[in-house]
Amino acid sequence: MSTPPDIVDSVLLPGHDVPLGRYTTVRRLLPHRERRMIGAWCFVDHFGPDDVSGRPGMQIPPHPHCGLQTVTWLADGLIEHRDSLGSHQLVAPGQLNLMTSGHGIAHSEHTPPEHPDGMHGLQLWIAMPDDARHGPARFEHHTGLPSRRDGDVTITVVAGNLGDLRSPAGVHSPLIGAELVHAAAAEHTLELDPAFEHGVLVMSGRATVAGTPLEPGSLLYTGPGRDTLHLATDGPARLFLLGGEPFDEPLVMWWNFVGRNHDEIARARAQWMAGEPYGSERFGTVDGCAAGPLPAPELPSVRLKARDRHGDTY
Known part of the structure; x- marks a missing residue:
């Protein structure tokens, strides 16, 4: 099927550095001024590759979440996860940590004292639809995710499904998250769900996606209507495919919370800060973590407004 002329064409979304x-x-x-979401994917951080030999690596104290799922995916390194459900899990390359916050959860993420020299990976959020976001929190860890080899390209489905490959991860909207590792220079055509919008992130190496050259740390968005996507690399490369049905519920995203209006966010902040020292009945506390919990920043002086996936204000 050729690309219909009325679909959104490719949009390059360069990243910006955040401590x-x-x-x-x-x-x-993500979120980006040009595009706040890709399907239900509402947040994408790419870190590394970094040399953390003799350094602490990632050190994120306990902090709260609501209304979202977090996906931790590593290409190199090791991260120790603890949460207020009592979960304690090391995640290594090729393994999936999926934390569903629902109404509320708190967690910490640390590079353990004994760790590999490298650190490289992704932290992603999935916005939860209204009929699921008030549910209980849960934590999942998956190894042995479904994968297939296509010439020099290995495809691993992390979340959702791609063709006949389906991840065991529990998600709440139709989506896809998949790693594509090119062992050498290769061309590859992915078959896509035309109802989805998609994005391709280059984690390492260089790639040309839908005719657009991409460097590491850049993301290319393509709108719904495509049933194929052509990718080419000039050597070894690691890519990550994101996609899903357009998520049409307006969102308010602030700090670590995803809600629907200012009052929800303000209430979540107040409940986190009301704990001893933080946490409260809603978010709980993270046991076994030596670091103190993060205080929430002050809310802005103006009311937060809901935005749709394009960045428009409702």
Whole structure:
């Protein structure tokens, strides 16, 4: 099927650097001024590759979430996850940590004292639809995710499904998250769901996606209507495919919360700060983490407004 002339063409979304704690800087790719979401994917941080030999690596103290799912995916390194459900899990390359915040959860993420020299990966958020976002929190860890080899390209489905490959991860809207590792220079055509919008992130190497050259740390958005996507690399490369049905519910995203209006966000902030020292009945506390919890920043002086996936204000 050829690309219909009325679909949104490709849009390049360059990242910008954001400090994350004292020791880590990430490239933030979503939300972006040009495009706030890709399907239900509402937040994308790409970190590394960094040399953390003799350094602490990622050190993120306990902090709260609501209304979203977090996806942690590593290409290199090791991260220790703890949360207020009592979960304690090391995540290594090729393994999926999926945390569903629902109405509320708190967690911490640390590079353990004994760790590999490298650190490279993604932290992503999935916005939860209204009929699921008030539910209970849960945590999942998956190894042995479904994958297939197509010539020099290995495709691993992290969340959702791509063709006949389906991840065991529990998600709440139709979407896809998949890693594509090119062992050498290769061309590849992906079959897509034309009802989805998609994005391709280059984690390492260089790639040309839908005719657009991409460097590491950049994300290319393509609108609904495509049933194929052509990718080419000039050597080894690691890409990540995001996609999903357009998420049409307006969102308010502020700090670590995803809600629908200012009052929801203000209430979540107040409940986090009301704990001892933080946490409260809603978010709980993270046991076993030596670091103190993060205080929430002050709310802006104006009311937060809901925005749709394009960045328009409702």
